[in-house]
Amino acid sequence: MKKVRFFRAGYFVWVLAPLALFASGGLGDPHVIWSYEWRALGTNARQDWSQRYYTRCTYIGRSGTLTEYPDNGKCGWIRFAPARGAAR
Incomplete structure (x- = not known):
């Protein structure tokens, strides 16, 4: 009987792209x-x-709070914003 591996490295490859964007400051x-x-x-x-x-x-995030007043009447679950004090 072959053992099923649930945690293969291939399952987590998709995580690398968002992490790279976050680390480079692309997403905020x-x-x-x-x-x-x-x-x-x-x-x-x-x-x-x-x-x-x-x-x-x-x-609420690592760099504090962020308040928005949406024009379309919808709020997202997650918002990416530049860090305070970062060059824009």
């Missing part, structure tokens, strides 16, 4: 959604996220 620091404000577009907005219009999105 990752920030994760922390809080948000929204308006209801329908009667069932508490249960159905598609009936929400987001007005403020606050992200």
Whole structure:
């Protein structure tokens, strides 16, 4: 009987490209959604996220917080922003 290997090096090759971009400063620091404000577009907005219009999105990351006011009414889960004090 052949043993199945779940952790092969080939499974993790795709991780190298994002890590290289992050290390070179191409993407910036990752920030994760922390809080948000929204308006209801329908009667069932508490249960159905598609009936929400987001007005403020606050992200938290290694270099601090980042607040955005989206034009399209949507917040992403992750936002990449340049590190504070970095050349733009």
